[in-house]
Amino acid sequence: MQRGSSNLRGRSVPRAHCSRFSSLPVGSAGGEMAAALSRALKLPGKKGSALGEYDPLTQADSEDESEEDDLVLNYPRNGLGRDGCLGAGSSKLRGGRSGRLVGATDEAQEDEEDEEEDEDEWRERLPSKSRQDRHEMKGPQYWSHRDSSRDRSGEDRGGSGSLGGTGLGVHSAEAEAKKLRMRNAIRSAFFLVPLVCAMLVVLLCAFLIPCRKGELERLQWERALGDAGGVTPPALALWDVDGDSVEDVFLGVAEWTNETHLTQRSKIYSAVALSAVSGQVLWRKVMAESVMCIQCGLQYSSQPSPVCLLISKSILMAVNGTTGKNLSSVQMKNIESQAVLLPDLQGDSVPDLLIATLPADEALDLSLTLISGLTGAQLGRPVPFNLTGQGKLIGPLLHETQKGAFYILFGLGNVEAISLRDIYIRATGKMPVTQALRIKDPKWEELRKTNSSSFIDIYRGSEHVEFMLPLVAGFGNNRNALDTVSNLNSTRSDWVLVYGSSKLSVLRQRDMHKKWTFSSPPIHSQPAAGHFSDDGVLDLFFQHAANGVMEAQVIDGATGVLLWSAEFVCPRLVLQTSAISTSTGQSAFLFWASEPINALKNVSKTTVAPGVAAAEPLIRKLFLLHPVYPTILLELASTTDTTVTSAVSYQEHLKDASYITVSSRPTPDSEPSARIVKRMSLRAAIIKAQIVRLGESNKTGTSTKTDAFEVKKFFQCLSFKRQ
DSSP states (O other): OHHHHHHHHHHTOOHHHHHHHTTSOOSHHHHHHHHHHHHHHHSOOOOOTTTOSOOHHHHHTGGGSOHHHHHHHHHHHHHHOTTSOOOTTOSGGGTOSOOOOOOOHHHHHHHHHHHHHHHHHHHHHSOHHHHHHHHHHSOHHHHHHHHHHHHHHHHHTTSSSSSTTTTHHHHHHHHHHHHHHHHHHHHHHHHHHHHHHHHHHHHIIIIIHHHHHHHHHHTOEEEEEEEOOTTOOOOEEEEOOSSSSSOEEEEEEEEEOOOSSGGGOOEEEEEEEEOTTTOOEEEEEEESSOEEEEEEEEEETTEEEEEEEEEESSEEEEEETTTOOEEEEEEOSOBOSOOEEOOOSSSSSSOOEEEEEOOTTSTTEEEEEEEOTTTOOBOSOOEEEEOOOOSSEEEEEEEEOTTSOEEEEEEESSEEEEEHHHHHHHHHSSOOOSGGGTOOOHHHHTTBSSTTOOOEEEEOOSSOEEEEEEOOTTTTTSTTBOSHHHHHGGGSSOEEEEETTTEEEEEOTTTOOEEEEEEOSOBOSOOEEEOOSSSSSOEEEEEEEETTEEEEEEEOTTTOOEEEEEEEEOOSOOOOOEEEEBTTSSEEEEEEEOOBGGGSTTOOTTTOOTTTTTTSOOOEEEEEEOTTSTTEEEEEEEESSEEEEEEEEEEGGGTEEEEEEEEEEOOSTTOOOEEEEEEEEHHHHHHHOEEEEOOOOOTTSOOOOOOHHHHHHHHHTOOBOOO
16 A cells, blocks of 8 residues: 555645545445456557557647546556556656656566555545446546547557567657658758758859859950051951860961161061960961961861961961961962862862962963862862953852752852862863762753853853852851861852842852842942841841941841841941841841941931041941841940951850951051950940940831830840851
8 A cells, every 4th residue: 555655646646636536436336446447457458449549649748638537547557657567767657758668577566456455445535425426427428538548558558468568659659759750851851952952043143153254254355466557357267276165366467577777677477376265376477478368177187286277479388276387388379369178189088178369460360279188289280261351359169069069159250160070170180089079960060151161150240240158147257267067058058149339139059040139329348147037048237338328238038128227327447247146046247337327416418428527536336236126236345446357256155256356556656557356255245235226116106115124134145156
């Protein structure tokens, strides 16, 4: 009895609970109560269907229930231990809730005897009437709850026997706790993973984008190189020779010697390679005469570095593009054209070259000379042609027909074609050894003037030809490349023909018929081909000037219809337009002009005349036109320098293009003008560009205003790609 009483005191049962038992009746009801308590103490437990599976965590917190249920249901378990047989050191017997359950058989039996003695003592103390009333007041629901609690108590003891499942409740509690920790870890992962991803995106936007912008700025530079030598366009070419994946700049330069006496000063001519990244000189090659043309990209199997050709009036020199070291040279007279890349004529797996010469004393005696691409030596002798006509030299251009036959197009005022096979036979006196020269195109052969003539008429008329070029996007941006890929499309396309100074036509290559003809005032610049409309056909941008007004126009390449036009103050400058492919699938057009006519206040065609405000320097501006906003121009740059030539370089990894210009800049003290080479990132220039409106109207004729923020956002998201 004393030990049982001590166990009860360890449980700290409230007095209110004990007072309730004092009113229980003594008799049969008391016997039933004792039997129930005995069964709860000795019989194996069962799972209650109404309460579900046993949860040790829930059972451990069962003291939150009502005081009555706490006494009746929890007291027997407190005596034995809620989770099985408790050892002498159990924390639950000391008022604790979380202790490891260890038990022994003798201690469990001793605790049962103590419980029975306590039960008898309480039964004797409680009045019978009070016990009877309390027993009657308890409903079936109460006793079923009590039985379920006993069943759970039996489960805690191990199922079959009071001591058979010692520690199983602890394992179940540990498993539940482990599952709970796992669920918490999963919830934390679901929260942290999106958070980490969001942080990475923020870091990319905060750090990588400024780095890209910084890289765009880094590719911009300006460098002065020698004397300008008037407004004659110098030789200019682009090719990557230092392995940084950015096209470097090659330029023909003229400089004065440093002699003290002016009468003894003379010019030194050279070809210079500039790094695209920094503008520093990579190498310099001194030449005996002015460099007319520089071309790069020729590859030798024995030469890993690209080969560059330096062409002057009487010499063609091949140099190593990386070091400038001389590889080969050939002496010629009166070179009039750049080199034309040909297919392999000798079977050495290296493309060969063709050069046109025009002796001064025989103005109509044009000669075509074949050059070995491997050794730089002449192949045979020059092939002369007695051309009837006058005007500027057209070509030579290489064309490959649909049958795979090769023809050379050239002429003076008129345009003729001759088979490359015939040129090779006449130059070497041998039959062709490569398959490329054995193919004939019957349709082209039928176009010969006579059976005995070698010429095929491409264009012949009373109006002289001013320009003839392949209808290829980006052909004029940098047409000095000698690699096969760059020349592939230009040898299989239709042609753009400008004749009579004011007529523009497109010739179909399969039959030399004109698709359409457009008449305009005199055209002063070579047309640029690009996609202005979205019909997939290349359109043409060109400029013409008259009466102090320069007009820029875009003609539909499919129909010859005018698509766009704008008038500007005449900049007294003739510079070719560049068409650049963009991420929208259409092209952006870069051109030089002065102020737009409709942007000037109180300015009309009659007030703008040549020589007006001649004392003031003329400001020339670089404009960008995109078809999405045809009534808006972006002013990328403005200068008082006279830009004489330009080229476009692409940076694939940045989705950007660089605009390289060569300008003549006046110097003080009557010194010769300086030659200025400048590289500008288009995307960086767009960020700082100014919006110039040409006048906006919709189909109903009412004025509309395009939002400046929308325009800026579009152009800043615009990227450039190679044609």
